[in-house]
Amino acid sequence: EVQLVESGGGLVQPGGSLRLSCVASGFTFSDHYMDWIRQAPGKGLEWVGRTRKKANSYTTEYAASVKGRFTVSRDDSKNSLYLQMNSLRTEDTAVYYCARVSSTWNAYFDCWGQGTLVTVSS
Amino acid sequence: DIQMTQSPSTLSASVGDRVTITCRASQNINSWLAWYQQKPGKAPKILIHKASSLESGVPSRFSGSGSGTEFTLTISSLQPDDFATYYCQQYNSYSITFGQGTRLEIK
Numbered sequence: 454e455v456q457l458v459e460s461g462g463g464l465v466q467p468g469g470s471l472r473l474s475c476v477a478s479g480f481t482f483s484d485h486y487m488d489w490i491r492q493a494p495g496k497g498l499e500w501v502g503r504t505r506k507k508a509n510s511y512t513t514e515y516a517a518s519v520k521g522r523f524t525v526s527r528d529d530s531k532n533s534l535y536l537q538m539n540s541l542r543t544e545d546t547a548v549y550y551c552a553r554v555s556s557t558w559n560a561y562f563d564c565w566g567q568g569t570l571v572t573v574s575s
Numbered sequence: 576d577i578q579m580t581q582s583p584s585t586l587s588a589s590v591g592d593r594v595t596i597t598c599r600a601s602q603n604i605n606s607w608l609a610w611y612q613q614k615p616g617k618a619p620k621i622l623i624h625k626a627s628s629l630e631s632g633v634p635s636r637f638s639g640s641g642s643g644t645e646f647t648l649t650i651s652s653l654q655p656d657d658f659a660t661y662y663c664q665q666y667n668s669y670s671i672t673f674g675q676g677t678r679l680e681i682k
Contacts, residue, residue, distance in 0.1 A: 488671075498619065498662055500613075500671040514669045517576070550618055559625055560666045561609040565618035 455479040455564045456512050462569030469541050469573075475551030475566055477532040483507060483529040486554035488562065489536045491547035493572075501525075501549070503532065509557075519545075541573045577601050577665050581674035587592045587682040592653045596677045607667040610639055610648045613676075614659045622661075623648065653679075663680035 454518040461473040475487070486509075489501040502515040513525050524537040534551050548570050552562040578601035588594050598608065606626040611619035623631045623671035626646055636651040650657055658681050665672040 497676045498613075498664070500672040500673065503669075503671075516670065553625075555624070561608075561621060561624040561664070562611075562619075563621050563624075563630070567618055 457553065457564060457566035459549065459551055459566040459569040462549065462571045464572045464574065465541055466575050467541060467543055467573055470537070470539045471541065471571060473536040473538070473549055473551075473569060473571070475530045475536075477534070477553070480536070480553070480564075482527075482532040486557065486560065487525075487527060487534045488552045488554060489525060489534075490550045490552055490562070490565075492550070492568075493544075496547075498517075499547075500534070501526070502557045503554070542561075543573050545571065545573060546573045576669045577604060577668055577672050579663055579665055579672050579674040579681045581661075581663055581677050583677060584675065585678045585680065586597055587680050588653055589682045590653050590655060591624050594653060594679065596663075596676050596679075598641075598648070600644045600646075600665055600667075602667045603643050604667035606642045607665060608641070609664045610637075611662045611664065612657075612659045613662065619662060621676050630653065640653075 456478045459475045487504050488503045489506045504525045523542045528534045548568040550568045551566045553562040553564040554560045580599045583596050608626045610623040627639045638649050639677040661677045
C-alpha cells in the first residue's frame with residue numbers, strides 16, 4: 454500500500470524554525486518528484502514547494518510566499534522528504550501535506566499524507 | 576502565476592442530482608488540470624487528471640472535460656458520499672496553483 458506519513462508539526466513562535474518530515478512506503482520513493490502543499494485553517498490548498506528526483510539533479514521549486522525561507526529536501530536512502538521552515542510567520546499556520554507527483558510527464562498528486570499541523574503564534 | 580477560478584463557491588444539491596463545477600484558468604494550461612475531493616479533516620483525493628482522465632478506483636459518475644482555459648467537473652448522479660469540497664489544480668507551469676474550492680452541500 455502506498456503511504457505517506459508526515460511528522461514534526463507543532464507550536465512555534467513567529468521568527469522561529471521547524472522541520473517537517475514525510476516518510477514514504479509502498480513505492481519506489483526515488484522515482485518520484487515530491488511536493489509539499491499546505492492548507493490554512495478553513496481555507497483552500499496552497500502549493501509550497503517541490504523536489505525533483507536524482508535524474509533531475511534534485512532541483513527544487515518554491516511558491517513566492519515561502520521562497521528564501523523554506524527549503525525542500527529529500528533522502529532517498531531513508532525514503533524521506535523534508536521541509537525546513539525558517540523565519541516563520543503567523544500566516545504560515547496551516548496543515549502541511551506531503552504529496553507524491555504521479556509522473557514527470559503528468560505531474561498531478563496521486564497520493565497524499567494525512568497532514569501535520571503547524572501553528573505559528575506567540 | 577496562473578490564477579484558477581472555480582464557480583460556484585458553494586453548491587446545494589440533492590442525492591441523485593447531476594451537478595457541474597467550473598474551473599477557469601487565467602491563461603492556457605492545455606489539459607494539465609486535476610480535480611480533487613476533500614472531506615473535513617482529511618487529505619485531498621485525486622479524482623480526475625489531465626482534464627478528463629478518471630483516476631483508477633474513482634466511480635464513473637465523476638467526469639471531467641475541457642482544455643485551454645475552461646474546464647468542468649460533472650457528477651452524474653450525486654451519492655451521499657459525494658458531499659465534500661472540490662478543488663481544481665493546474666500543473667501546466669512549475670508554479671502550481673489551485674482553485675479556491677467548491678463546497679458541495681446537501682440541499
